Amino acid sequence: MTKNHIVENLRKQIEKWKDDVKAEKVGHVIEVFDGIAKISGLSDIKASEMVSFPNGEAGVTLNLEEDSIGVIILGDFTKIREGDEVKSTGKILSVPVGNAQIGRVLNALGEPIDGKGAIKTEKNSPIEKVAPGVITRLSVSQAVQTGIKAIDALIPIGRGQRELIIGDRQTGKTAIAIDTILNQKGQDMICVYVSIGQKDSKLRKLQTRLEEGGAMDYTIIVSAGSSESAALSYIAPYTGVTIAENFMDQGKDVLIIYDDLSKHAVAYREISLLLRRPPGREAFPGDVFYLHSKLLERACRRNKEYGGGSITALPIVETQSGDVTAYIPTNVISITDGQMFLETDLFYKGIRPAVNVGLSVSRVGSAAQIKAMKKVSGTLKLDLAQFRELEAFSQFGSDLDESTKNQLERGKRAVEVLKQPQYAPMATEDQVVVLYALTKGFMDDIAIDKIKTFEEGLIEYTRRNAKTFYKEVTTEKMWTDAGEAELVKVMGDFKQSFTK
Amino acid sequence: MATISVNNIARAIYESTNEKSGVELEVILKNTVKLLSEKHALGKSKEILNKLQKLIDKNEEVVRAKISSKAEIKKGVVSEIEHFIKKRYKVKNAILEFETDDKFLGGIKIEVGDEIIDMTLKSKINRLKNYLVTN
Numbered sequence: 255m256t257k258n259h260i261v262e263n264l265r266k267q268i269e270k271w272k273d274d275v276k277a278e279k280v281g282h283v284i285e286v287f288d289g290i291a292k293i294s295g296l297s298d299i300k301a302s303e304m305v306s307f308p309n310g311e312a313g314v315t316l317n318l319e320e321d322s323i324g325v326i327i328l329g330d331f332t333k334i335r336e337g338d339e340v341k342s343t344g345k346i347l348s349v350p351v352g353n354a355q356i357g358r359v360l361n362a363l364g365e366p367i368d369g370k371g372a373i374k375t376e377k378n379s380p381i382e383k384v385a386p387g388v389i390t391r392l393s394v395s396q397a398v399q400t401g402i403k404a405i406d407a408l409i410p411i412g413r414g415q416r417e418l419i420i421g422d423r424q425t426g427k428t429a430i431a432i433d434t435i436l437n438q439k440g441q442d443m444i445c446v447y448v449s450i451g452q453k454d455s456k457l458r459k460l461q462t463r464l465e466e467g468g469a470m471d472y473t474i475i476v477s478a479g480s481s482e483s484a485a486l487s488y489i490a491p492y493t494g495v496t497i498a499e500n501f502m503d504q505g506k507d508v509l510i511i512y513d514d515l516s517k518h519a520v521a522y523r524e525i526s527l528l529l530r531r532p533p534g535r536e537a538f539p540g541d542v543f544y545l546h547s548k549l550l551e552r553a554c555r556r557n558k559e560y561g562g563g564s565i566t567a568l569p570i571v572e573t574q575s576g577d578v579t580a581y582i583p584t585n586v587i588s589i590t591d592g593q594m595f596l597e598t599d600l601f602y603k604g605i606r607p608a609v610n611v612g613l614s615v616s617r618v619g620s621a622a623q624i625k626a627m628k629k630v631s632g633t634l635k636l637d638l639a640q641f642r643e644l645e646a647f648s649q650f651g652s653d654l655d656e657s658t659k660n661q662l663e664r665g666k667r668a669v670e671v672l673k674q675p676q677y678a679p680m681a682t683e684d685q686v687v688v689l690y691a692l693t694k695g696f697m698d699d700i701a702i703d704k705i706k707t708f709e710e711g712l713i714e715y716t717r718r719n720a721k722t723f724y725k726e727v728t729t730e731k732m733w734t735d736a737g738e739a740e741l742v743k744v745m746g747d748f749k750q751s752f753t754k
Numbered sequence: 755m756a757t758i759s760v761n762n763i764a765r766a767i768y769e770s771t772n773e774k775s776g777v778e779l780e781v782i783l784k785n786t787v788k789l790l791s792e793k794h795a796l797g798k799s800k801e802i803l804n805k806l807q808k809l810i811d812k813n814e815e816v817v818r819a820k821i822s823s824k825a826e827i828k829k830g831v832v833s834e835i836e837h838f839i840k841k842r843y844k845v846k847n848a849i850l851e852f853e854t855d856d857k858f859l860g861g862i863k864i865e866v867g868d869e870i871i872d873m874t875l876k877s878k879i880n881r882l883k884n885y886l887v888t889n
Binding site for chain 1 (some may be wrong): 759760761842867868869870871872873878881882885886889
């Protein structure tokens, strides 16, 4: 482009410009500290409206008081000084949403932070929205396949459900979430991973893992790192769900993971205390329940008349030394439709995923399980509960009757079968085959340390030889007598060659 | 004990002194000062007076505007501005305060309460810059 061209273009643009002077409401910074600013003036401001500071930083109003307003600053607050002029924008805090966001890493304001350039989005959406009402909803009936046997069989998750992942640090909470994302390949699901107050190194590792597994083709990461201000940690989950809602509005199914909500509550506590809101239990403000309930209520499944689509939420909460009766864990447990409880003891015993089957429940997910899975997993939970009880008893004496012994042996094998390495999601049909073999006693005389090899071989062999069974389970979601007979025969054959 | 806000004190003073005059007013004012001193609120007297002024202005339909410009404004323009402010804020009276500032490139800026109507050249250039950047 020549110089003349540029000048010509510029002149055209300037000619097109129409100046409109507007009366602006302005306020002045009274005080600023720790990411919070107190501002005088701005008499007509709304709650959670954006304000702009002279150096371009944005803020959001949280406290509207008689003579002043309390604002959280989204960004660097060190350049803001007392007496600075603050302008209201008239806009409620909103973030850009669009399909181009898939595969990207965004910050809490929806801006890309992965160095892959700007994202073209068409619209902005306010991050605070009222959750869909009763008439727009549909009950959960379609499964989310996590690919993890212990979860898909015992605590199944349905599309539109909210299932809490709870446990101490280092028990594999994030691992379950990541495995679930990895398993959504080809399942027509868009995933949003919201990282709240996590180390950037962890996020980077996770992103690389998702890229390697090809999961970034359908995943968006929203991150508010631990070095960023509490204000960004506070809005990150809302940004995530707003991005997810954009896809739900298009009738798509979305899976959203909040990692983790305890850090979110801590960020909100920090903001609230700085804004001088009265502290309550554990110094959390009074509305910390609402903070999470309004977020998790936005996960739902909509009926056809309202466009279909769903948001499945997997919030993560970290407990301190297994205490689920702390404030935030009990709150989130009561909001969600069930929880999977991970335990340190189980983790170090080598039972991974370290899901405590007794304490974990899924209140609505069983409606989403396919019939074949229901059939094989129906008694598994009860069997495992009985096994744990017997195991405790059997430590006192060795004189056990035959049936008790059998039950113990079966239980040990069940525990072994439910172990699963990380990043190794299993297809539903394979899970059905393995659990069928377990519940029908095909594994009873296999040594415990050989269970894993048996399982692997069995899957490979049946996949090749029990084609009718596989086809039935894949298409009809249940086997017929003919399919079952074929499976039993194939399993018998395999076992014979295995034990030889 | 709940603290009494500056707003409440100003309102109370306004309501108790409204339409009073002579000895009665004097007694009320004396008592007010005594009460404020007892409640250790004399330190806030500046804020209270500010609030009181605002209350009186509001009730008597008066607005105070600060007009800044580079040079002094001509009489004709002043009356135009006064007329504009009266119409915009729907008041009977407008008290104008003028200020000149050498830093201005040109144009004027009107401040009424927390509202600013910025018609300076500088802000116009800024708006043009924003327009060119976004388009």
